[in-house]
Amino acid sequence: MEEERLQTSPLLKKKYHENCPGCKVDQAKENKKDVSFINLSFIWLAVLSGTLPVASLFPFVYFMVKDFNIAETEEDISTYAGYVGSSMMFGRALTSILWGMISDRYGRKPVIIIGIITVVIFNTLFGLSTSFWMAISMRFLLGSLNGLLGPIKAYATEIFREEDQALGLSTVVAAWGVGLVIGPALGGYLAQPVLKYPNVFPADSFWDRFPYFLPCFIISAFAFASAIACIIWLPETLHNHNESSNSAEVLEIESCGTDKDKMMQKNKSIFQNWxxxxxxxxxxxxxxxxxxYQEVFSLWALSPTRLGGLNFTSDDVGIVLAISGVAITIYQLSLYRLVQKACGPVTLVQITGVLSIPLLQCYPLMAMLSGFTLQLVINVASILKNVMIETIATSLFLLQNKAVEQHQRGTANSIAMTGMSAFKTIGPASAGALLSWSQKHVNGSFLPGTHIVFLALNVVEGLGILLMFKPFLSVKNETPSE
Structure with a gap:
């Protein structure tokens, strides 16, 4: 009986349906021995398109809110800027699970393409905002109608063979990290072009009336080109036939003494997967x-020195973030896998989080520097901090995808995206309000000015580090098999 099962298993593994896109992908994975860099490039384009708008507004949202004339005092600007920054994540938190369910039923490709087209439309309209409420509405719609970042992580595991899935996820995180840094860099360089480049953009022109449109337009143009490429060439990974597309997985479950009912029970109890x-x-x-941190860094750097800031221009912020983006790309695609292999994801997060705390608490002291020394110190600190952020995110992605079977990854990633978006809704609003409060207490006797802001960031970081230890954190390979 055992010999018969071993003989039939390979035949079932190679059963493909002619008109099923998922079967075509599986067949291509079986036939090809190398990693498809074309697939990597599609993942890169899709993630960049969805991520560039997330933080691109941070270098200029301070000036945008100021132009809206809604803040009563200069210190209140950061509070309103936080609301604008939070609106996108609030929309994403409401719809991420829905988009994950849609991708499980109708395919990854439609959700990815709809998400990119959403960026094209609503990011462009955000650049044309003429009021505070229009800006918030466009950011909310940009978040709620763009559900690609959850399914793209599942897609990155499905498009590659099992041994290459770590590279797929690393590509997602690398593109994500670069987008969160290059986006603000574009916002810093290209916002208010009439003031920065008067020889190219004349006064009293369209660009003078909409001073924050240019960076949004550039990002939307990139997203438009990415959408066309994905529509034409992006392969679908979802199976469209009724028969089980995971015959090998079913056989593996049977060989362990489990049956199909138990596999279905696993699907129902994903929230019990600690x-x-x-x-x-x-x-x-x-x-x-x-x-x-991303919200505070830009607002703090742009704030005047009398309020504890660096008195940077949006160009200065853009340069710092662009340099960090290059460093993230190099690190994520070359060094991260070596470091993660040496330490393991859990230990790597613990070490990185601990090292981040003293680095971040040094930020307020940088306001006492000036000139080349300030530029050097802030660039080194920004590179280190952003590399630490991406190291932690990538390691946690690996833990999440190892904690579930392949047939659960779409749901798992959507749950993670919903939770992340909910927390990121709180982040910009609370950070902006706290920074605004701190700037009203620059002469306080205890932790004056921005010292209290960076201390609050470190408290959250410290909580995350504590949760990385047992008994709270559990790793799948350390628990008994179900």
């Missing part, structure tokens, strides 16, 4: 810290 849920909770805590 290795998954604990890693998602930790990821949400670090996400709260990360988005709050």
């Amino acid at each position: 290795p998954l849920m604990s890693s998602i909770i930790v990821y949400c805590v670090f996400s709260l810290h990360d988005v709050a």
Whole structure:
């Protein structure tokens, strides 16, 4: 009987349906021995298109809110800027699970393409905003109608063979990290072009009336080109036939003494998968810290020195973030896998989080520097901090995807995206309000000015580090098999 099962197993593994896109992908994975860099490029384009708008507004949202004339005092600007920054994540938190369910039923490709087209439309309209409420509405729709970042992580595991899935996820995180840094760099360089490039953009022109449209337009143009490429060439990974497309997986379950009913029970009890849920909770805590840091960094750098800031221009912020983006790309695609292999994802997050705390608490002291020294110190600190952020995110992604079977990854990634978006909704608003409060207490006796802001960021970081230890965090290979 055992010999008969071993003989039939290979035949079932090679059963493909002619008109099924998922079967075509599986067949291509079986026939090809190398990693498809074309698939990597599609993942890169899709993730960049969805991520560039997330933080691109941070270098200029301070000036945008100021132009709206809604803030009563200069110190209140950061509060309103936080609301604009939070609206996108609020929309995403409401719809991420829905988009994950749609991708499980109708395919990854439609959800990815709809998400990119959403960027084209609503990011462009955000650049044309003439009021505070229009800006918030466009950012909300941009978040709620763009559900690609959850399914793209499942897609990255499905498009590659099992031994190459780590590279697929690393590509997602690398593109994500670059988008969160290059986006603000574009916003810093291209916002208010009439003031920065008067020889190219004349006064009283369209660009003078809509001073924040140019960076949004560039990002939307990139997203438009990515949408066309994905429509034509992006392969679908979802199976469209009624028969089980995972015959090998079913056989593997049977060989372990399990039956199909138990596999279905696993699908129903994903919220009882503590290795998954604990890693998602930790990821949400670090996400709260990360988005709050991104909001605070730009607003703090742009703030005048009398309020504890660096008095940077949006160009200065753009340069710092662009340099960090290059460093993230190099690190993520070359060094991360070596470091992760040496330490393991859990230990790597713990070490990185601990090292991040003293680095971040040094930020307020940088306001006492000037000239080349300030530029050098802030660039080194920004590179280190952003590399640490991406190291933690990638390691937690690996833990999440290892905690579930392949047939559960779409749902798992959607749950993680929903939780992350909910926490990132809180981040910009609370960070902006806290920064605004701190700037009103620059002469306080205890932790004056921005010292209290960076201390609050470190408290969140410290909580995330504590949750990375037992008994809270559980890793799948450390638990008994179900």
